[in-house]
Amino acid sequence: MDFSHKAIEKKWQKIWKEKDVYQTTSNKDKKAYILDMFPYPSGSGLHVGHVKGYTATDVFSRFRRMQGYDVLHPIGWDAFGLPAEQYALSTGNDPREFTLKNIDTFRTQLQTLGFGYDFNKEVNTAHPEFYKTTQWIFEQLYKLGLAELRDIEVNWSQDLGTVLANDEVEIKDGIMVSERGGYPVVKKTMKQWVLKITAYAEKLLAGLETLDWPQSVKELQKNWIGKSEGVEISFKTQTGVDLKVFTTRADTIYGATYLVLAPEHEAVHLISTSNQLSEVETYIKQTKQKSEIDRKDDSKPKTGVFTGAYAINPITKEAIPVWIADYVLNDYGSGAVMAVPAHDPRDWEFATKFNLAIKFVLAAKDQSKAFVGEAKHINSDFLDGLDRQEANRKILERLEAENLGIKKINYKLRDWLFSRQRFYGEPFPVYYTNDGNIGLIDVKDLPVTLPQTSYIKPSGTGESPLANVKEWVEIEVNGQKVKRETNTMPQSAGSSWYYLAYILTDQPNQLIDLESEEAKARFNKWMPVDLYIGGQEHAVGHLLYARFWNHVLYDLGILKTQEPFQKLYNQGMILGPDGKKMSKSWGNVINPDDVIQSHGADALRLYEMFMGPLDASLPWSYDGLDAALKWLNRVFRLVNNTTFSTTNNQELDFVYHDVVKKVTIMVDELKLNTAISQLMVLMNAFYKYEPSTIYQPYIEGFVKMLALFAPHLAEEIWSILGHETSLVNEAWPIYDETKLIASTVTIAFQVNGKLRGTKEVAIGLDKETLIKLAKSDENVDKFIKNKKIVKEIVIFDKIVNIVVN
Missing domain, CATH: 3.90.740.10 (Valyl/Leucyl/Isoleucyl-tRNA synthetase, editing domain)
Structure with missing residues (x-):
């Protein structure tokens, strides 16, 4: 009998949510901060490429939690951005509503995949409580002389009404256009805010030497700093x-x-x-x-x-x-x-x-x-x-x-262009007096929030649409009439410190003050991030900017770690079934919602982790997905309605402890496809025995390991085995080195150097016994019958080779 993935997944997701099993604890002497590069909540939702990286961090988080670590595994939303701005300008709708709707979709998708995120720590970079801190950090940068207004030549798109970064521009038919939408772009001199990242060039170079990052990413950053x-x-x-x-x-x-x-x-x-x-x-x-x-x-x-x-x-x-x-x-x-x-x-x-x-x-x-x-x-x-x-x-x-x-x-490193002519971005906490002086909004008056307005019109002057909201722009400070800065910060502002925001959050979008003593104590506990997984497309921009801000906060005494991300891992892409990069225009995009409906979240997770090395880019295969579901059904059939033995006949000792050791090492090294292979080895070993003779603790150890990849099915099997508690906080299985001394070995039988049979035998058999066993093999006998034996070669515990004329 196969399992019902829809019923089981719905059941356990409800239990996990009600019991808040993934709530972050902070009472152990070991910690693991495991982080995904958070998504921009687009209207199209998640695709199976997102699932690959997110499943990997989920596997590792579950692993560390079962090993007795305090685990911080959060998720949030990189919510400001040009797509929402364009939506607002074209429809007249508030981008905040549009973005929140998309976030709801993303959150639901993540929950249906069974990811163990602590949603209590959810953050949204477009929430005022989040960008209050972004504004506070900007004010510190300004006070340190690391932020200044400068007349610089920029990439200007009249159609988009904003400045574009170099990586947002491309050449088509000899003309400079925006990467998004293909709108014409021209060079234009404008007064812009810049952050002096160049002042930290040497520190950013030196910091790379302390990090466990792919060498290719380190080289990209070194070359960018130049x-x-x-x-x-x-x-x-x-x-x-x-x-x-x-x-x-x-x-x-x-x-x-x-x-x-x-x-x-x-x-x-x-x-x-x-x-x-x-x-x-x-x-x-x-x-x-x-x-x-x-x-x-x-x-x-x-x-x-x-x-x-x-x-x-x-x-x-x-x-x-x-x-x-x-x-x-x-x-x-x-x-x-x-x-x-x-x-x-x-x-x-x-x-x-x-x-x-x-x-x-x-x-x-x-x-x-x-x-x-x-x-x-x-x-x-x-x-x-x-x-x-x-x-x-x-x-x-x-x-x-x-x-x-x-x-x-x-x-080669340039100062960071930090202005955008958009409505939908973090407002600068800055104002200008009539005589042109710059002032900072008092910290007690932060955040400077975006105005509530029914329609966002382009300014038509090169300024942000905010310039049209007169009642927002013109304010009084200390009895003096002043004007706010109408440019907004780039999307990269929030993503440059969001990893700290999770540490400051106990309820969604409710952050304690970054500079408080409580915040510093939390940073001391959790920083740096122990594992950061995401695509290599962020190798320079995001990672460099986040490192810069982290170094500044370190110099301010807020953090005790100079570098934010100790270990970085770049997962490979999932290509379309045709081997091309997934794209709507190619018609080869795989929607995870459809896969969850047809095969279930566990099968999807297992397949993506088993399809190859985590850092490899490989094509999607429905045959591979079918095979993953078939194997999970095989696991369920073994356990369902079976009573296992409470005594150990020791016949499975070696294979069980060998698999536990290998899976432990492989998951720790993120060799997740080979870890799954080992689980398959153990399952094959179980199937060689009458179920009632299998030692139940060995089945339970297998289920704990399976829980990393297929948590819903593992929870169901755990309950079938008679447990009332969730697997989430169970202890990781332990292997016994004394059980890893094999008593048997597989001998290869050859005739004239060609493999003709194998047999599992006791270790240490003598030459005569081994030759006798080889000759008694039915297939070997066919090739030596009626032939003259010239030589009999034995390599103990490995090969018997019979040479005939």
Whole structure:
């Protein structure tokens, strides 16, 4: 008889909720903070890709809880965002209502999957009680000088009415458009809030070395921060303009044959000659149509324009041309490049295209392309014959002695653009006086909440729609009429500290103050996060911003841990059955609600954890899902209406303790597919015996392990076995090392080296006995009958090989 997954899952979800079995405890000496990258509650709900990561954290949380840990396993909602804003603008409906409806859908889906979240700790980044703390953190950043208003060039979408981050923009048909909706995007200078994450570049680099993260993610962050040690050299133009150039290869200065400036460089208009100015300005306009990602793409053909100006190489005293090109970015280094085309592939491509001089200053056998290896210097006067290290030391000495250059460290990391022109975001706790001064809203008056308004209209001026709500914008502070900041914070603001919000919460969206002594005590208990699972798409943005805020809160004395996430794991994607990434446009999206209806939550969870390594991206298979349900039915049939033995005949000792040991190790290492394989091994072993002879504690240990993956069925079996308590807080099964000494072994029987049979035998049998057993095997006999035996080879406890003519 198969089990009814619908009835069992509904029954146990009701019991878990009524008894609040997943409520966080805080009374043990071991803790495990296990976290998912929380979802944006879109209207489409969860997909099976979400289920993969969430099931993995649920498995690990159940495991740690049964091992006697205090477990914090919360969930919340990254609820601000552009989709809700667009919905509001297109329908006139309040995005808050739309978002809350979506949250209800997501929560129900998570509960039907049997996830053991503590919903008492649920948070919503769009709830005023949450963003009260976001605003408080912003005020601390401002007071520390880490937040400032700045005129900067941004990606502006008139249709969306907001600034977009670089990763929200793409190029289509040579035009810069928004990733969402494909709306035109232009470069525009606007006054924006920025956070000075660059001030923490060195700390963020150092912190990576303390973390148990995938090396690939660490490298992505290191490359994004992009620390470079080099020299800033002064090149003066013939008209006296001083151009500062940053280079990591000052030793190749004798090979510098031209300079390249970013089109946005402040000196471009100062140095461009009158006959080149028109061409220069046209090129600058064209550059504004390109995204930063497009400009960084080295596969694109190089473009550029000569300014008409020449600069003097400070060492060779040669006049070299100054160009502008979009592959040079203004906010990295000094926005100016000392081009050495003989030893840089980008400069080589540019020089060859525009017929500029190429001069080799490193000994290269092949001078048909740029040489970037290590070699002795040539054509370099007093540097000739020196290696890189010694040449760099000598050229720096000379540059410093003549006040032509200084040693400098640069970072690719940019300050964090922190303004959005949206209604639906965290309001800044900021106001402006009539004379332009900036003020912070008093902490006691936080949160600054969004206004209640029936219709959200675009401002039409580049400002947030909030600019239209006059009664909200114009306020009095200390008897003085002032105006609020109308920009809002980006969605990444809330996600940069939400992991702390769970610790502060005992009831949904009710947070204690971040700076209170109670908060600090809780942080000391729970931080850092012990396991953080999510997609690699957050490897840079979210993880870098969260680490930055955590470092700041550490420096403020609120946290005792510099780093927020000790162990990070990136789960792989679940692809469509066709092997493509799931997408509505491909028609290959699998809805977990449908799977739960047809196969049940336990089968879905088991299948996704068994389909392959957790970090692998693999295609969905309905055959695999069917097999998972079939196996669960097999488990149920063994236990249902069966009375097991209360005495141990010891026949299952080895396999049981071996499986418990392996599953314990494998779950701890997140090798969840192989852990399930071991459960299948144990179930196969059970089926070899009459059920009434199986030792009940072994069945119970199996059920405890099964509960990680199929908690509903495991609870049902646990009750069938006569238990009235929930499995959730049962102790994890213990293995006995003394039972792991095998008394039997499987011997392979071969004829002429080919496998013809196997037999489980006692360990340590002598050669004669083993040969006799092999010859008595029916299949072996077929291949040696009426043949001359040439040799009999025995490898004790492993192989018997009979060689015949």
